[in-house]
Amino acid sequence: MNAFDEDGEIVQRVERYYTGRFEEFGATPRGVDWTSAESQTLRFEQLLKVCERARGPFRLLDFGCGYGSLLEHVRARGIDCDYVGYDLSEPMLAHARERFGGDGRAAFVGPHEPLPGADYAVASGIFNVKQDVATEPWRAYVLHTIDRLGTLGARGFAFNALTSYSDPERMRPDLHYADGRELFDYCKRRHSRQVALLHDYGLWEFTIVVRK
Numbered sequence: 001m002n003a004f005d006e007d008g009e010i011v012q013r014v015e016r017y018y019t020g021r022f023e024e025f026g027a028t029p030r031g032v033d034w035t036s037a038e039s040q041t042l043r044f045e046q047l048l049k050v051c052e053r054a055r056g057p058f059r060l061l062d063f064g065c066g067y068g069s070l071l072e073h074v075r076a077r078g079i080d081c082d083y084v085g086y087d088l089s090e091p092m093l094a095h096a097r098e099r100f101g102g103d104g105r106a107a108f109v110g111p112h113e114p115l116p117g118a119d120y121a122v123a124s125g126i127f128n129v130k131q132d133v134a135t136e137p138w139r140a141y142v143l144h145t146i147d148r149l150g151t152l153g154a155r156g157f158a159f160n161a162l163t164s165y166s167d168p169e170r171m172r173p174d175l176h177y178a179d180g181r182e183l184f185d186y187c188k189r190r191h192s193r194q195v196a197l198l199h200d201y202g203l204w205e206f207t208i209v210v211r212k
């Protein structure tokens, strides 16, 4: 087990943070720290570009699925996929299992269950809130988690992160602002030649899409 995986201190703090948000705000965008349903959906649209060329059914892993909002989105769009949602927060998972229990092509797994690989792995919002973890260990955690996504998504993966191009006066010390150029380079050199950096959708963040 790597120090950045489920039993590591960073991840345990992340779990406590998001479970707290969920307990306060419930199964709403605020309960996973988004300001609106519109921005949550806009992020999904960027991430799903990784599988837009897929022909036929595929397996989608939602790494950091929260209460399963992406599943609702892919079903509403008629995307033909088997879905696995993975999250650290047991209360969120319990809610998702209850809510989507009728979907025979969907499953939710927690941190101490086997995490199945998929054709595509996507992650929305998992790199943003570092709390008081110092920048360097958080940056190492981000790179380690990108490598996990690379292993889990056989045909590709995608993730988003807050951008270091944010206006300085609006930046907060508890959030992590990633360098999109660094992460693009990292993915290009380590994971695939087919990498897109999307930084054109109006939020203070970017999405990286890696196709293999």
Ligand SMILES: C[S@@+](CC[C@H](N)C(=O)[O-])C[C@H]1O[C@@H](n2cnc3c(N)ncnc32)[C@H](O)[C@@H]1O
Binding pocket: 011, 014, 015, 018, 019, 032, 033, 034, 040, 063, 064, 065, 066, 067, 068, 069, 070, 086, 087, 088, 089, 092, 123, 124, 125, 126, 145
């Ligand atoms: C900002 S919320 C977004 C939830 C969902 N992706 C959405 O957009 O509605 C981030 C979620 O990722 C989960 N998460 C963060 N880091 C994780 C990790 N290393 N492994 C699994 N889940 C993680 C948190 O528990 C939280 O539910």
